[in-house]
Amino acid sequence: MLSFIKETKSVWERMRECAKPLVLYGMGNGADKILDWCEENQVKVQGVFASDEFVRGQQFRGFTVERFDALKERLGEELLVVIAFASERPEVLQRFAELDAEQEVVAPHLPLFEEEETVSSAWLQRYEAELQEAYDLLADDRSREVFSATLNYKLSGKIKYLFACETQRVEDIRELLAPAQDEVYLDLGAYNGDTIRELGELTDWWWREVVAVEPDRRNCRKLRVLAEELAERGLPVEVHEAGIWSEQGELGFSDSGGRQSTFIGAEKKTVPVTTIDALAEGREVSLIKMDVEGAELQALTGGRETLQKAAPKLFVAAYHYDVDLFRLPLLLQKIVPQYKIYLRKHPYVPAWELNYICTK
16 A cells, blocks of 8 residues: 555545535536536535625525525534535635635545546555656655645545645746746647746746647637737747647647647547647757646657657646556656656645646
């Protein structure tokens, strides 16, 4: 058994056996999935509440949405609160922490993709060797703390693990990636250019070249507007309306807008895809960021030549698939054995904004 796993019971087991009234905090897709599970497993939900400012007597799945104080008055002071939505907003995270200090609170870890198998006791046993290997190769104690806390959270749903291991994204980028003014930077999954702006602020708005790749047409329009603004300041940004994959070609794409557009299980439309190696040809790539909605493994596979040749600094999302927690660092260590691999968790409930940072 993995020595860094402290929890033995899953969040679903706790919800099934708890004698306290079980109530949901939040509405939407996450709440729908949790309610579906509760109905299938004969777990009684006794109320749904929202933040006070959003309560207007609305209905959700047969429940009248209540304020938390009213719900406690009706059901009693001791509850099992199940957080059913995601947030990175500081005021919401603070509210989660205050609730956790007052009540028993869980935030079930739900898969981002329907076919994904998530962390369970059986999952931990199945991948024990790979998890231990990935844990052992991490570059510092903080990374190992994040690795352990993430798995303990995903099994138990206890948000204390997330709060205990989180650090600030900008500080981690500044200290570990250390972006400089001569970077040749690939932004894979560039969204609307938010990370380009982040890079600009950390380099006093200077770089050698930025290549931004974004397959979603609406996001790409915003990205091109930013590129035009920066071009007027002498800052080159080359925009590709495409996805990133293990080989060049075309793939089905969800085209859903926002941050969650993906190739995984998607067929809405077809878009071109390219590779890191194709983008890097003729360039001295020094920094790569990728948050490509579940295609991180394929993206790294399509960049093997570039990584082996240049060992660019990497910032890689690791939260789309639970197996990415071990399969991404194991692949990176195999491609570039010299990499120092760090893991950082940035503020978010559930365990999103989990990123590997690699330097040589």
